[in-house]
Amino acid sequence: MSTILAEAPKQLGRLLEQVWLVAVLAAAWWFLSANSTSVYFPPLSKIMQSLVSGFTTGTMMRDVVFSLSNILIGIAVATVLGVAVGILIGELERLRQVLDPFLQFVRSVPQSALIPIVIGALGIGQAPKIYMIAFACFWPVLLNTIDGVRSIAPEVRDMAKSYRIPTTLRIRRIVLPAALPQIVAGVRVSLAVGVVIMVVSEIFSAVAGIGHYINMAGSSFDISGAWAGTLLVGALGYLLSVSFILFEKGTLRWYFDSAALASHGRIKTTRSRRKAKK
Amino acid sequence: MAISEKLSPPKVVPDPKRPSGPARRPDQKRFAGPARRRKIALVMWQLATAVLILLVWTLVYASGYFSPDLVPPFWDVAVRFVGLAVDPVFWAALAATMSSALVGLALSIVVGVPVGMFLGITPAFYRSTQFLIDLGRSFPVIALLPVMVLMLGATREMEVVVVFSGVVWPILLQTIYGARRIDPVIADTVRSYRIPMGLKFFKVVLPNAAPFAVTGIRIAASASILIAVGVEVLSLTPGMGGNLARAQTDGAPALALAYVIYSGLVGLVLNKILWLAEGRFLGWNRRVTGGGQ
Incomplete structure (x- = not known):
C-alpha cells in the first residue's frame, strides 16, 4: 500500500507530462477561435455544439454505427481470408515465388482508385463499401501472414517433419502461433487502411456514414458540422488503434515476454513442444 | 515504438538460411x-x-x-492501356499526381527528419509529444478533405497539404525511433569518453537514425502516391485519380481500370527505386542489421 502511495506522484507527473501539450493546444484553439468570425475556422465551442447536436438531434449516431459496422465486418472478412490464403502461400514456397510479382503489383495499386469503379458498378449501398474495405485490408494481412509463415526457423520445420506431425496439427500448433505476431501486425496495418477506405468510400458517395456526414455538411457550407465530423473521425481512428493495441498486448503477451528472453525461433520451438505434449 | 517499423512493406530479402525447396x-x-x-x-x-x-x-x-461496368473485357483494358501510353493527357495527369506526391513528400522529409531527431534526443519533449503524435498518426487525413476543399479549393496546393499531413508521420516516427535506439554499450562508451555533444550527434546519433529515417521515407513515398490518388478521386483535382473517377462516371470502365493499372505500376517502380537507393547509400547498414528493420 505504501509503495502505491509513493508511486502515485510519480505516475501523476508522467501523466501530466504526456497530456499537458495536448491540453495547451486544445485550450489555445478554444480561446483563439472564440471570437473567430472566419467562415472556415469557426469557434471550437461551435464545433462542439455541432457535435453534440449531431448526436442528440442529428444522424450522427446512425452514421457512426454504419461506419463502424462496415469497417469491422470488412476487417473480419479480410483477416479470415488473408490468414487462410497466406498460410497456403507461405507454406508452398514454389507457389509464393510464382505469385510474388503479382502480389507486389496488387499491393502497389492505390486501393482508393478502385472506389469509383466498385461504387459506380455496384451502387452506393452498404455492401459495396464492405467489399471495398475487405478487399483493401486483405493484402496487408495476406503479405504479413506469408512473411510470418516463412520466418519459422528451419529447425522447427525439420523437427515437425521428422516427427511426422500431421499437417492440420502442424498448422494449428506451429505455423499459426509462429506467424501470429506478424499476422497481428498485418491486421494493425489493415486497420489504418480500412479507416481510410471507409472514409473515402463514404465521402465519394453514400447514404450514411461519418464520411457522408462530413461531405453533406461541407457541401451545404455547414463548416462547423464538417469540422465536427472530421474531429469525430480522428477520435474514432485513434480509439480503434488504441483498442487494437490493447487487444494485441493481451493476445501476444507470451510473444513480448519471450522476445525479451531469447530469439523467436527457439522460444517457439519449446513452446510448441510443450503444447504438443499436453 | 516497435509498432512503426512493422508498417513497412515486407521486403523480399532472400534468406540464405532457407533456400527454396528444389535448391x-x-x-x-x-x-x-x-x-x-x-x-x-x-x-x-x-x-x-x-x-x-x-x-x-x-x-x-x-x-x-458482374456488370461490365465492374469487369470489362480485358482486351478493352489492354487497348486503353496501350492507348494511354501515347496519350499526352495521361502523361500530364501522371506528372500532376507525381509532382503533388513528391512535393508533399519533400516537405514532410524537411519537417519530419529534423523534428524527429530533436524529439529523439530530448526524452522530455518526446514524452510530451507522444500523445499528439499518436493522435496524428492514427488520424485518417483523407477525412480532412472536405474541409480542405472548402478552404483551399480543389487545387494542387490543397492536394500537397493533405499529402504532407498524411506522410509526415511515418518519417517522424521512424526518425524518433532510430535516434532513440542507441546500443547501451555505445551510449556508455560515449559517456565514458566524454564525447562532446556535437561529435556525438554527427558520429553516433545521426548514422544510427539514418537507416530508420530512410525506411520511414520509403513507407511515406508509397503512401504519398496513395493519398494523392485518393485526394484526386474525391475532389476531381486533375491527375491520375481525377481522370480515373471521371472515366468511370463517363461510362468508360476500361479506361478507369487502365489508370488503376498504371497507378499500381507507378507505385511499384517508385518502391523499387527507393529500395535500390536505400541499398546503395545505406548498404553498409543492410549488410549488418538487415536494413534498419
Whole structure:
C-alpha cells in the first residue's frame, strides 16, 4: 500500500507530462477561435455544439454505427481470408515465388482508385463499401501472414517433419502461433487502411456514414458540422488503434515476454513442444 | 515504438538460411546452370499464371455475373492501356499526381527528419509529444478533405497539404525511433569518453537514425502516391485519380481500370527505386542489421 502511495506522484507527473501539450493546444484553439468570425475556422465551442447536436438531434449516431459496422465486418472478412490464403502461400514456397510479382503489383495499386469503379458498378449501398474495405485490408494481412509463415526457423520445420506431425496439427500448433505476431501486425496495418477506405468510400458517395456526414455538411457550407465530423473521425481512428493495441498486448503477451528472453525461433520451438505434449 | 517499423512493406530479402525447396536437392548440382534453369522455369510458371488470370477474367466477364461496368473485357483494358501510353493527357495527369506526391513528400522529409531527431534526443519533449503524435498518426487525413476543399479549393496546393499531413508521420516516427535506439554499450562508451555533444550527434546519433529515417521515407513515398490518388478521386483535382473517377462516371470502365493499372505500376517502380537507393547509400547498414528493420 505504501509503495502505491509513493508511486502515485510519480505516475501523476508522467501523466501530466504526456497530456499537458495536448491540453495547451486544445485550450489555445478554444480561446483563439472564440471570437473567430472566419467562415472556415469557426469557434471550437461551435464545433462542439455541432457535435453534440449531431448526436442528440442529428444522424450522427446512425452514421457512426454504419461506419463502424462496415469497417469491422470488412476487417473480419479480410483477416479470415488473408490468414487462410497466406498460410497456403507461405507454406508452398514454389507457389509464393510464382505469385510474388503479382502480389507486389496488387499491393502497389492505390486501393482508393478502385472506389469509383466498385461504387459506380455496384451502387452506393452498404455492401459495396464492405467489399471495398475487405478487399483493401486483405493484402496487408495476406503479405504479413506469408512473411510470418516463412520466418519459422528451419529447425522447427525439420523437427515437425521428422516427427511426422500431421499437417492440420502442424498448422494449428506451429505455423499459426509462429506467424501470429506478424499476422497481428498485418491486421494493425489493415486497420489504418480500412479507416481510410471507409472514409473515402463514404465521402465519394453514400447514404450514411461519418464520411457522408462530413461531405453533406461541407457541401451545404455547414463548416462547423464538417469540422465536427472530421474531429469525430480522428477520435474514432485513434480509439480503434488504441483498442487494437490493447487487444494485441493481451493476445501476444507470451510473444513480448519471450522476445525479451531469447530469439523467436527457439522460444517457439519449446513452446510448441510443450503444447504438443499436453 | 516497435509498432512503426512493422508498417513497412515486407521486403523480399532472400534468406540464405532457407533456400527454396528444389535448391536443397544435392543432385541438382549435376545439371549445367541449375540456377538459370530454375529461373526460366519460374518465369514460365509466372507467364502461365498471368494467362490463367486473364482466362478467369474472361470467364467472369462472359458469365455476366458482374456488370461490365465492374469487369470489362480485358482486351478493352489492354487497348486503353496501350492507348494511354501515347496519350499526352495521361502523361500530364501522371506528372500532376507525381509532382503533388513528391512535393508533399519533400516537405514532410524537411519537417519530419529534423523534428524527429530533436524529439529523439530530448526524452522530455518526446514524452510530451507522444500523445499528439499518436493522435496524428492514427488520424485518417483523407477525412480532412472536405474541409480542405472548402478552404483551399480543389487545387494542387490543397492536394500537397493533405499529402504532407498524411506522410509526415511515418518519417517522424521512424526518425524518433532510430535516434532513440542507441546500443547501451555505445551510449556508455560515449559517456565514458566524454564525447562532446556535437561529435556525438554527427558520429553516433545521426548514422544510427539514418537507416530508420530512410525506411520511414520509403513507407511515406508509397503512401504519398496513395493519398494523392485518393485526394484526386474525391475532389476531381486533375491527375491520375481525377481522370480515373471521371472515366468511370463517363461510362468508360476500361479506361478507369487502365489508370488503376498504371497507378499500381507507378507505385511499384517508385518502391523499387527507393529500395535500390536505400541499398546503395545505406548498404553498409543492410549488410549488418538487415536494413534498419
